[in-house]
Structure formats: C-alpha cells, structure tokens
Amino acid sequence: MKTKLIHEVRAVKSKKELANIVKAQRISEKVLSATVAKLKTGVTELQVANSIKKAYLHNGVNVLSFPPIVAFGKNTANIHHEPGSAKLKKGDTIMFDFGCTVNHYCSDMTRTYFWGEASNKQKKIYNDVLHAMNLAIRKISKGEKRAKIIDNTGRIFLAKKYKNNFKHGLGHGVGTVIHEWPNFKPKSEDILPVGCVMTIEPGIYLKNFGGVRIEDMVLITKKGYVNLTNFPKDLKSATL
Numbered sequence: 001m002k003t004k005l006i007h008e009v010r011a012v013k014s015k016k017e018l019a020n021i022v023k024a025q026r027i028s029e030k031v032l033s034a035t036v037a038k039l040k041t042g043v044t045e046l047q048v049a050n051s052i053k054k055a056y057l058h059n060g061v062n063v064l065s066f067p068p069i070v071a072f073g074k075n076t077a078n079i080h081h082e083p084g085s086a087k088l089k090k091g092d093t094i095m096f097d098f099g100c101t102v103n104h105y106c107s108d109m110t111r112t113y114f115w116g117e118a119s120n121k122q123k124k125i126y127n128d129v130l131h132a133m134n135l136a137i138r139k140i141s142k143g144e145k146r147a148k149i150i151d152n153t154g155r156i157f158l159a160k161k162y163k164n165n166f167k168h169g170l171g172h173g174v175g176t177v178i179h180e181w182p183n184f185k186p187k188s189e190d191i192l193p194v195g196c197v198m199t200i201e202p203g204i205y206l207k208n209f210g211g212v213r214i215e216d217m218v219l220i221t222k223k224g225y226v227n228l229t230n231f232p233k234d235l236k237s238a239t240l
C-alpha cells in the first residue's frame, strides 16, 4: 500500500460532492441565460456583473466561486478582466466567466458571445478555440489521463495559428476551492484520477482586439468523461 496526499484524495468526488457541483452549475446556467437575455447596447460591464450577483441571490445563492468576469470588446483580451465602465456596443465580443458554490462546492463556466454578427476574424478565433476544446475532450474520451498530453492536444493546434496566445493552462480541478489539483498545463506531471472534476478552457487573447475563451466542466470517468456543463457553445448560439 502506498500513502496518498490530501490533494489526491480531495480530487476524487463522492456522489454527494458531485451533486453539489452539478447543482451549482445548473444554477449558473440559469443565471447565464437570464444575463444574456437582459443584455442591451450601452449597458456597462459593472452593471452586468452586479445583475449577475443579484440573479444568484434570487436563486438562493450568496457565495460565488470568484468575482464574476464580464468583459466587452478589447477587454476580452484580458484573461482576468475586472468589470468596469466599458459600455456594450455593436460588434463587441462579450466574455462571461463565473460560477457559484452549493454547500461550499464550486462551479466554473466561461462563454464568449458576439453582440451582432461577428467579423470573420472573430468567427475564426471562436471556431478555433472551440475546435481546440473538442480535441482535448476527444482525447479524454479515449481514456487519456495524462494531464500534459491533454493540455498539449489543444495547445499545439492553437499554437500553429496563434503562436503563444493561449496563455494559461487548459484547465484545473474543481472542488471546495475553484482551482485545485490536478492541473492541465504543458509540463504537468499530473495523472487524472477517476472521479475528479476538471475544467477545459482553451482561450486566445489578442491585445487591442479581443479574446475568446470557452469553458466546460467535466467529470473524469474510467473510460472517458461526462460533461457537467449543459449550455450551448456553437458559434450560432454565441451570436446575439
């Protein structure tokens, strides 16, 4: 028998723990739907972030995973943008990254939208990020458990087109803290244990232009995965 470390034990979710994460995710999906439906030209990032917090309260949630990220236009090129006074205008890229907790268990989701018909460049970046995500998911569906290999699958595809503009790990474990072991990173030695919950969140960030990030949460199973995120992410759904 071999000793384990606490982060390895914590990574594997019981049914009850998983149910909390899924519940937090379902509530966040409700909040995202309501948020998207309420968007209007001229609204500020800060106003939208505040209405997200209100919508969570309305759904009985008062502890969030992290401060909601709402970014418009060029601000979407900033990975951890803090919502400010930028106003939504036609042609803008919109990025939402938020999640909440249920019984201290976190959820995490990112969606990118276009306010009106996207330009060809916006569409191309969106579809490439989505493709990188699907490549990673396909790897996981084949039973791959080496974090490095999964990270590299999406990363190599994006690097061919956007050099080093995918500036963060492909994803992370989720539990009672929003970023926990294991980690998808280019040099990660982590092996995903069956039963851990991971985000998959490729992104491309072009300074003075904008960015795209798409993030789902998946449960790692013996043979593959179960996607815990139930929210559309095709380009058509992303066009508002």
Ligand SMILES: [Mn+2]
Pocket: 108, 109, 199, 201, 215
């Ligand atoms: Mn995340």
